[in-house]
Amino acid sequence: MDALQELEQLRAEATAAFGQVASPDELERLRVRFLGRKSRLTEVLRSLPQLPPEQRAAVGKRGNELKTFLETSLAAKRQTVAAGSQAPAIDFTLPGLAVPVGRLHPITQTTHAIISCFTPMGFEVVEGPEVEFEAYNFDALNIPKDHPSREAFDTFFVDLPSPQPSKGRLVLRSHTSPVQIRVMEHCRPPLRVVVPGKVFRPDPLDPSHSFMFHQVEGLMVDERTSFADLKGVLEQVLKTLFGAKTLTRFRPHFFSFTEPSAEVDIACAACRGTGCSTCGQKGWLEIMGCGMVHPNVFKAVGYDPRAVQGFAFGMGVERIAMLQHRLTDIRLFFENDLRFLEQFSR
Ligand code: 2NL
Numbered sequence: 300m301d302a303l304q305e306l307e308q309l310r311a312e313a314t315a316a317f318g319q320v321a322s323p324d325e326l327e328r329l330r331v332r333f334l335g336r337k338s339r340l341t342e343v344l345r346s347l348p349q350l351p352p353e354q355r356a357a358v359g360k361r362g363n364e365l366k367t368f369l370e371t372s373l374a375a376k377r378q379t380v381a382a383g384s385q386a387p388a389i390d391f392t393l394p395g396l397a398v399p400v401g402r403l404h405p406i407t408q409t410t411h412a413i414i415s416c417f418t419p420m421g422f423e424v425v426e427g428p429e430v431e432f433e434a435y436n437f438d439a440l441n442i443p444k445d446h447p448s449r450e451a452f453d454t455f456f457v458d459l460p461s462p463q464p465s466k467g468r469l470v471l472r473s474h475t476s477p478v479q480i481r482v483m484e485h486c487r488p489p490l491r492v493v494v495p496g497k498v499f500r501p502d503p504l505d506p507s508h509s510f511m512f513h514q515v516e517g518l519m520v521d522e523r524t525s526f527a528d529l530k531g532v533l534e535q536v537l538k539t540l541f542g543a544k545t546l547t548r549f550r551p552h553f554f555s556f557t558e559p560s561a562e563v564d565i566a567c568a569a570c571r572g573t574g575c576s577t578c579g580q581k582g583w584l585e586i587m588g589c590g591m592v593h594p595n596v597f598k599a600v601g602y603d604p605r606a607v608q609g610f611a612f613g614m615g616v617e618r619i620a621m622l623q624h625r626l627t628d629i630r631l632f633f634e635n636d637l638r639f640l641e642q643f644s645r
Pocket of ligand 1: 516556592
């Protein structure tokens with residue numbers, strides 16, 4: 300085999316070998332094999348002076364061409380092999396991608412906390428429609444026909460024909476009490492229910508008012524249910540909610556649907572009764588309203604007011620959540636700013 304044939308064969312061998320190489324180590328072995336000091340190409344080029352003069356130029360030219368070709372192939376291959384080894388598909392040392400996990404809205408969390416105080420005492424959770432009949436939102440609750448809360452500036456009227464005109468017009472419920480009316484219509488005593496939900500009143504937005512807010516109301520009816528039961532249940536609930544040392548005060552009040560009625564205060568935990576900005580210098584915080592169910596309410600649902608007794612109560616969830624978290628603006632709950640919402644635990 301003459302020198303030109305040998306160079307041709309080397310080119311073919313090298314092309315095949317470079318095509319299969321997969322690692323930097325293999326590539327280095329190929330460099331030594333085809334371009335090293337002891338490679339056949341080096342031998343051919345070194346032996347040029349011994350060749351017959353008429354072959355020398357041609358072999359020298361082809362030998363150098365092959366050398367350039369091999370060096371170029373080697374450099375190109377070095378790039379692809381290195382890229383493959385330095386960038387594995389997955390870098391297990393990188394921090395993981397955080398999966399966004401949601402949480403309950405603070406109002407939902409407080410609603411759950413309130414409900415959880417009642418369920419161990421046998422109260423069931425009931426929900427009802429947000430669009431109500433006037434008959435359930437007002438009449439059954441002994442609210443007089445000429446009461447100002449029935450006016451358009453205190454109630455949202457729904458501009459649709461009532462599906463049951465005998466139950467009056469449609470309104471967005473202004474409290475959750477109509478749900479308890481529906482429960483009493485369908486169930487005989489004894490019964491114990493708590494009713495969470497949205498309520499609606501056309502108030503202009505300000506730090507303490509919203510046209511939509513949340514209530515938890517409740518009702519217990521049995522043959523003998525006294526004001527002492529009312530006090531016992533609510534005092535226990537407020538201790539569970541605000542801490543075992545919570546002091547409670549019942550102040551006489553008026554509601555058309557209960558008689559007698561009371562508002563319930565807790566001693567301000569911020570100042571322990573001495574007066575501060577949280578309690579408006581009063582030392583007490585108004586937490587809820589309550590009372591013994593009015594005989595006219597029992598009559599409206601077909602109960603005999605001489606045969607049953609019951610108590611009812613209602614509280615605003617936003618007000619309680621604002622006290623828990625020391626907030627001063629109700630609008631924070633409804634703006635859905637994640638910088639606010641993300642501050643509440645899961
Ligand atoms: C308050 C006061 C109250 C009730 C709600 C009620 C419901 C029925 C019968 C009698 Cl069906 N009463 N609910 C009673 C007293 C007070 O809520 O300040 N709520 C935020």
